[in-house]
Amino acid sequence: MKETVQPELIPFDRMREQVEKNLTTYISQSSECLELPKITYEKGVSTVSFPLPYFNEMTIFTIISIIKTHIENVRIHSFGDGYYAFQMMNRNLFHTEGLLDNLKVEIFGLSSGSRTEISKKGNLTQEEVNFTIEIFKELYEVEQDNPETALRRLGASVYHDHGALDWNYIAGYEDVKRKIRESIIMPLQNPDIYDSIAQLTRRSFETNRPSAILFDGPPGVGKTTIARIIAGEVKIPLVYVPVESIMSKWYGQSSQNLSAIFDNTEFLGSAILFLDEIDSLAGSRNSNMFEATRRILSVLLRRLDGIDSISNTITIGATNRRGDLDPALISRFDQTISFPLPNDKERAAIFSGYARHIGEEDLLTFGELTPGLSGRSIKDICEYTERRWARKLIIKKADPCAPSPDYYRYSINSWMGDNFSDTTDKAMNSE
DSSP, X not given: OXXXXXXXXXXXXXXXXXXXXXXXXXXXXXXXXXXXXXXXXXXXXEEEEEEOSOOSHHHHHHXXXXXXXXXXXXXXXXXXXXXXXEEEOOSSTTOOTTGGGSOXXXXXXXXXXXXXXXXXXXXXXXXXXXXXXXXXXXXXXHHHTOHHHXXXXXXXXXXXXXXXXXXXXXXSOHHHXXXXXXXXXXXXXXXXXXXXXXXXXXXXXXXXXXXXXXXXXXXXXXXXXXXXXXXXXXXXXEEEEOHHHHOOSSTTHHHHHHHHHHHHHHHTXXXXXXXXXHHHHSBOTTSOOOHXXXXXXXXXXXXXXXXXXXXXXXXXXXXXXXXXXXXHHHHHSSXXXXXXXXXXXXXXXXXXXXXXXXXXXXXXXXXXXXXXXXXXXXXXXXXXXXXXXXXXXXHHTOOOOOOOHHHHHHHHHHHHTTOHHHHHHHHHHTO
């Protein structure tokens, strides 16, 4: 019977030299101050460990994908909150003797900082050395070369849709649009003029251009859409950050995520950082605040107006509960722009954007019938009407055409009567 050839083991000193030489060249290309992994040999165990640049679900998936590439058979040793471990199996899966001596990959999510540790009793094979090097490179690649990829891994979205949306997309809100042009767009488009004035008026130069603006208004009034329009008009990226991308179940990780998002946005050059539902990230310290929230608030206070403040980015925070924000955080914003709910005429104009075939008189009626609704609610009504109309056409095998005004009225009346689906279903089915 032919014997299986065992892979050659690399002596520890040679392994350490290979890892350090390979990663020293790699780290030298980085703009950040990265450190080599800690490589030790204690009690007969080779260990390579290094801190993680970020720690979330994507970190786990990235490491698992690398494990699958380099290791044929592996088992999950632990998969719990803050601690994950993967154990390499024996070549013969039915033999468990010495299993715990094989290569082991551990991922720690700790309050003092997350890290990964690769260990094995004795020396590593060449494939295991290659695996160790690739994990470091893969996890740090996005941090040093590609901030957009790093931002996406952190859960943010980066928009470059210049010209995709313009101000005509937002009906009404003329006063809001004027304030935005004056407080955000003009400084972004004419920075030299603002800086020249500051040089003429101040003993010690510091910019007078806004670095942080707070959008305050109920849900669905267009705060996020307007941020995209601003970025498109001044032709810079928009980094959209939803709450869930920052919050983490691991202690201390949420504040690290937020700090990394600020760092990588700054690497983009000039950009807009849009923090949605900022009240959920950093409430008032007057209330019972969790330690994780306190850490996030601390990061925001430093980054918006402090030693660690960013210079090339304008931050826009969006909230529908301004009263819940910490006073110190509110003071960091140069200006608050309030977004009210649309009035009758503005609601009619919003309807016209989603139902252009409807006459002006009917549109005005729709606006009068929908007091207190946001632009998003109006869009929902129109989309629901279109879906119901499409179902009718399919059932009757009729040619495509636009919904009648009565169909919109049914949807509006049902929505305003808080019995949207049931009433509308009956009305549509009766025709």
